[in-house]
Amino acid sequence: MGDNETVICRCEEITLKEIKETIERYQCSAREVKLRTRAGMGPCGGRTCRCMIDRLVEQLGGPSISNEISLSYRPPVRPVSFGVLGGDVK
Numbered sequence: 001m002g003d004n005e006t007v008i009c010r011c012e013e014i015t016l017k018e019i020k021e022t023i024e025r026y027q028c029s030a031r032e033v034k035l036r037t038r039a040g041m042g043p044c045g046g047r048t049c050r051c052m053i054d055r056l057v058e059q060l061g062g063p064s065i066s067n068e069i070s071l072s073y074r075p076p077v078r079p080v081s082f083g084v085l086g087g088d089v090k
């Protein structure tokens, strides 16, 4: 596996080390890793890091992905002006 200081979740700046320690300490699922570390809760909604978190849980013996509620995707957060919402700006 890669360098422990490798950032897995760029949005929340969560490293491989933090995720590995969380999985090993709590024997937790990807969903629990997300809730405990905030990995996957950033502005990209987990699009970048979700697959890596799933694989890390699988490799480190966490609960099987098929046995749990999968991580949810959230659409990316982007500012939208009221003008765009109201249809004044094209």
Ligand code: FES
Pocket: 008, 009, 010, 011, 012, 039, 040, 041, 042, 043, 044, 045, 046, 047, 048, 049, 050
């Ligand atoms: S990289 Fe993890 S939420 Fe964006």
